[in-house]
Amino acid sequence: MGNVLTEMGELDPAIKCYRRAVEIKPDYAEAYSSLGIVLKSKFELDTALYEHLKKAFKIQSDPVNAIIDEKNNLQNNRDLEAARDSLEKAVRIKPTLAEARHLLASINGKTPKSAPKAYVKELFDEYAxxxxxxxxxxxxxxxxxxxxxxxxxxxxxxxxxSVLDLGCGTGLAGVELKQFCSNLEGIDLSNAMIEQARSKNVYDRLTQSDILDYLSTAELDFDYFIATDVFIYVGELTNVFHLIKSRNKRKGHLAFSTEHTERESFFLETSGRYSHSLSYIEGLCKKIDCRISHFTKTDLRKEKDGFLVGGLYVVDF
Ligand SMILES: C[S@@+](CC[C@H](N)C(=O)[O-])C[C@H]1O[C@@H](n2cnc3c(N)ncnc32)[C@H](O)[C@@H]1O
Known part of the structure; x- marks a missing residue:
């Protein structure tokens, strides 16, 4: 009966049927296995996931944002335990949910190498x-x-x-730099951010791309690479430095900002963004054979009651 209902797409009655079967016959392995398959397929259906998350989080929006909103709300209230609980629930329901895994890592003090592209794209398509x-x-x-x-x-x-704005977003850096450039190009993962940048009419070319994909495959012939408030989603910067050094046709500069940390290396903060230390950037420069020609700390942006400390760098390649 359970199998017939499953074939008809009647998953809830099928689940009831299998549950009843294993109640009556606790060693009924086939019924357990079918129950597992139906539950799994049910939660892999987006609508089912959506309904489940809506119930779990008591939020009327789409699942990914529900998770992120819920996590942010809880985190802003400093209720990290509750945030962890929500995210673990989300990861259990849909193990492939990269956003939730990333945010969970941030709460658990882990530092994966970079933020998932799908998470960044979704975040900024929504935020644009x-x-x-x-x-x-x-x-x-x-x-x-x-x-x-x-x-x-x-x-x-x-x-x-010639300047390439990496993670150009809505084009704020482009507006500042246009008058000083002979050529100004921008790339970004988020189409919606690129459309905002396009409307400013300052870029000669805009491309939707991931930074590492672009640096690995496009022809690079730039005097300056710019990355403002972008490495907070990139994390590990070795490949970025290495690709610019090895693939750019001329000697150039990389000017960028970081969320600054005094800890060693780079670190995934509980905000879900990465911070980088001066010693990490110095180490990279040594490894890749380039040189920091400017470093200052700055008030990056407001957070809670004060300002986040940022780092402003120019690296010569
Ligand atoms: C906080 S915004 C900053 C935008 C802009 N640079 C500025 O200063 O206003 C970060 C931007 O970086 C982009 N971004 C993050 N990771 C990226 C990646 N791996 N490849 C391309 N763009 C990325 C995001 O889509 C977003 O538009």
Whole structure:
């Protein structure tokens, strides 16, 4: 009977049927196995997952954002145990849910090498329309302006040459740099962020791509690579440095910001973003044979009652 119901797509009655069967005959292995298969397939159906998560989180939105919102709410209330519980539940229901795994790692003090692309893309596709309002106006985010000041002070005016904005987002750095560039290109994972950047009319070319994919395959012939508030999602930077050093056709510079940490290395914070230390960047430069020509700390953006400490770097390749 359970099998017939499963074939008809009547999963709930089928589950009831299998449960009843194993109650009556606790060693009925076939019924257990069928029950497992149906439960698994039920939770792999997006709508089923959605309903389950809605119940689990008591939230009326899509599952991925429900998890992230719930985790953020709980975390903002410093209820990390409850956040961990929600995320573990989500990972149990759908083990492939990369977003939840990443956020769970952040709460558990683990540092995977980078944030999952699907998580970053989804986050910024959703965030794009309100990005500038919330980051620049509400959180006083200023890294593109600060970094533009640093690199233009190093050069005679209009002499930045050809520039690639890695993780260009809505184009805040592009607006600051356009007048100093002979060519300005941008790449970003998020289509919605790219569309915002396109509307600013400052980039000669915009491409939807992951940074490492692009650096590994595209022709690289740039004077400056810019990355403001992007490495907080990239984490491990060895490949970024290595690809620029080995594949860029001319000598160039990488100007970037970090969330700064005084700990060794790089670290996945409970915010789900990475911080990087000066000693980590110094170590990379030694390994890849490049040189830090600028480092200062800055107020990156508001968080809770104060400002997050950021690092502003220029590395010469
Ligand atoms: C916080 S926003 C910063 C945007 C912009 N650089 C600025 O300063 O306003 C981070 C951006 O990096 C992009 N991003 C993060 N990881 C990326 C990756 N691996 N490849 C391409 N873009 C990425 C995101 O999609 C997002 O648009």
């Amino acid at each position: 329309p309100k990005f500038e309002q919330s980051l620049v106006r509400a959180l006083e985010y200023n890294a593109p302006k600060e970094l533009a000041k640093i690199i233009t002070a190093k050069q005679p005016i209009e002499a930045l040459g």
